[in-house]
Amino acid sequence: MSDVLARRARLLGPQMTTFYREPVHLVRGKGVHVWDADGRQYLDCYNNVPHVGHCHPRVVEAIATQAATLNTHTRYVHDGILDYGEALTARFDHNLDSMVMVCSGSEANDVALRMAQAVTGKTGVITTDNTYHGNTAAVSQLNSAKIPIGGFQAHVQRAPAPDNLMPPSGTRAGQAAAFTEGVKQAISALEANGAGVSALIVCPYFANEGFPTVEAGFLDEAIALVHAAGGLVIADEVQPGFGRIGSHWWGHQKLAFAPDIVTLGKPMANGHPVAAAITQPEILACFQEGFKYFNTFGGNPVSAAAAMAVLNVIEDEALVSNAQEVGAYALNLLSEIQARFDVVADVRGSGLFFGAELWRDGAPATTLCDALVEEMRQRGVLLHTEGRFDNTLKIRPPCVFSRQDADRLIETLDTALGAVV
Numbered sequence: 310m311s312d313v314l315a316r317r318a319r320l321l322g323p324q325m326t327t328f329y330r331e332p333v334h335l336v337r338g339k340g341v342h343v344w345d346a347d348g349r350q351y352l353d354c355y356n357n358v359p360h361v362g363h364c365h366p367r368v369v370e371a372i373a374t375q376a377a378t379l380n381t382h383t384r385y386v387h388d389g390i391l392d393y394g395e396a397l398t399a400r401f402d403h404n405l406d407s408m409v410m411v412c413s414g415s416e417a418n419d420v421a422l423r424m425a426q427a428v429t430g431k432t433g434v435i436t437t438d439n440t441y442h443g444n445t446a447a448v449s450q451l452n453s454a455k456i457p458i459g460g461f462q463a464h465v466q467r468a469p470a471p472d473n474l475m476p477p478s479g480t481r482a483g484q485a486a487a488f489t490e491g492v493k494q495a496i497s498a499l500e501a502n503g504a505g506v507s508a509l510i511v512c513p514y515f516a517n518e519g520f521p522t523v524e525a526g527f528l529d530e531a532i533a534l535v536h537a538a539g540g541l542v543i544a545d546e547v548q549p550g551f552g553r554i555g556s557h558w559w560g561h562q563k564l565a566f567a568p569d570i571v572t573l574g575k576p577m578a579n580g581h582p583v584a585a586a587i588t589q590p591e592i593l594a595c596f597q598e599g600f601k602y603f604n605t606f607g608g609n610p611v612s613a614a615a616a617m618a619v620l621n622v623i624e625d626e627a628l629v630s631n632a633q634e635v636g637a638y639a640l641n642l643l644s645e646i647q648a649r650f651d652v653v654a655d656v657r658g659s660g661l662f663f664g665a666e667l668w669r670d671g672a673p674a675t676t677l678c679d680a681l682v683e684e685m686r687q688r689g690v691l692l693h694t695e696g697r698f699d700n701t702l703k704i705r706p707p708c709v710f711s712r713q714d715a716d717r718l719i720e721t722l723d724t725a726l727g728a729v730v
Contacts, residue, residue: 310334310346328693329686338363341707341714343691354692354706354718357662360551360576361622362709368579371618372611380611383410384603389613396620398587400558403567407593410585410608414547414574415443417584420602421570422447422508424592425541427599431505435495435535437470437488439697441517442510442545451510464504466495468531470518472697473655474666485527492531496538506540508570513560514549514662519696520703522657525565532566541592544568547584548662551576552623553708555633555660563659578615582606628708632660639663639704639715646719650726652677661710664695664702673698677729684725690718 313334317325334346340362343351353363361368375389383390390410398406411417426432434451442448449457450465468491469477471484478487492509499506509531514520532542549560550573557563561571569592574584584607588596596602606612623629640656640663647653647665654668667674667681678700685692695703706714 328691330683331686333686333691341710350689351686352690352706352714352717352721354690354704354710356691356707357548357553357705358575358580359707360553361579361619361626361628362707363580365579365618365622367622368581368615368618371614372581375611375614378610380609382605383608387610387613389610389617390608393613393617393620396617397585401571401587404589405568405571405587407590408585408587409593409596409602409604410583410612411604412582412584412606412612413443414545414572414584415445415448416604416607417547417572417574417586418442418448418451418510418543418545419445420586420596421510421543421572421588423600423602424570424586424588424596425508425543427596428541428592429505429507429539431499431507431539432464433499433502433504433506433540434465435492435499435506435509435540436465436467437511437515437518438467438491439470439518440512442512463502464499466498468492468495470697471515471521471523471527472519473521473657474668475697481522484521484523485530488527489530489534492534496534500538506535506538508541508543509535510543510545512545512548513564513566513568514554514659516548516662517695519666519701520658520662520664523564525563527564528566541569542566543570543572545572547572547574548705551619551708552629552632553660553662553705555629555636558629577619578612579619581612581615583612583616623708626709631710632708635710635712635715636660636663638712639710639718642715642719643722646723646726649723650730652726652730658704661708662705664704666696666701668700673700675700678702680729681722681725684729685721688721688725690721690725 337344436451439453442451476484544561552558571587577583643656647656652667653665655666667678675698693703695701
């Protein structure tokens with residue numbers, strides 16, 4: 310392992326991120342499991358990229374077959390991207406009938422911001438104060454974890470993120486009003502500094518904010534303010550999309566609002582680099598008139614084949630209902646853990662995106678949460694942390710996760726908590 314890490318540091322840079330104090334050297338995956346170079350099996354409870362399971366045979370076959378037939382860019386006409394586009398947009402309402410296919414969620418969000426600029430003629434963006442939307446130069450301005458070179462620019466303003474245990478209003482019931490007030494202040498600031506309002510961009514599951522529990526209608530008043538100011542609403546569905554949350558295909562459906570643009574990424578093609586910005590035809594037309602945009606690899610025939618295979622597997626294997634059923638089962642088991650350990654302050658989630666927030670001595674238990682993640686890794690279960698203080702366990706397995714997998718997860722978590730508390 311030391312030789313591999315030395316090569317990695319030399320070639321990819323010494324700050325290249327790895328999970329865990331003892332990084333996992335993966336060599337193979339299947340379903341909900343991965344194996345390391347020593348042959349050890351791990352239960353993958355973190356990766357939403359292999360949405361239909363690692364190395365799903367139908368996705369592998371679709372990629373191989375199309376790669377053996379033709380792969381090129383979208384300046385040539387090809388049926389694959391059209392077939393996929395029709396199948397995908399059929400899953401949306403609100404006249405979201407058009408799309409731009411790209412290669413990553415970062416690119417999708419970058420394109421979405423430019424769509425909003427093209428429609429409004431303005432540059433101001435509103436987001437939450439504890440979020441992440443990617444790593445292009447444009448979207449890195451939205452992120453809260455690391456200050457960009459030169460600092461945050463004035464065209465981005467932030468509203469207070471919801472939080473189950475530390476709600477910005479002081480009460481859970483007052484969070485929607487607090488967010489709306491934050492958006493109102495952001496609009497005033499953007500209009501005062503000349504940027505104006507082009508968009509509000511949010512993950513409708515508030516995934517990086519720690520996936521707090523919010524109900525349908527939470528964003529309604531804030532959205533009304535944004536639309537009144539001439540801006541658009543972008544739903545970043547990179548994490549909650551494609552049925553992961555169980556109750557709905559998309560997070561914006563769960564919150565019952567109509568986005569103007571939806572961005573997709575990670576799980577879209579089960580690990581093949583595919584992403585998209587979905588929007589209304591008139592918005593896409595305005596974007597194409599305002600920007601000269603072309604993506605060499607976005608929507609190529611192999612990517613389209615991979616993405617279509619994922620869509621078909623979700624349908625044929627009823628993975629949305631599986632996410633709902635198994636997620637509810639796992640969350641119930643997690644609640645039993647909460648009853649046994651005082652440090653488990655809150656349990657929450659939807660579908661196969663759930664977790665537990667840890668507190669100790671009246672404060673977020675960041676160090677304990679990190680120790681628990683490491684202990685779980687040593688016991689063969691991979692998960693990670695999330696939230697403002699990284700004190701929330703983030704459990705987000707492939708959507709083929711079963712009740713038996715949930716049993717193993719919770720049994721291991723129970724033992725690991727006993728070891729670190």
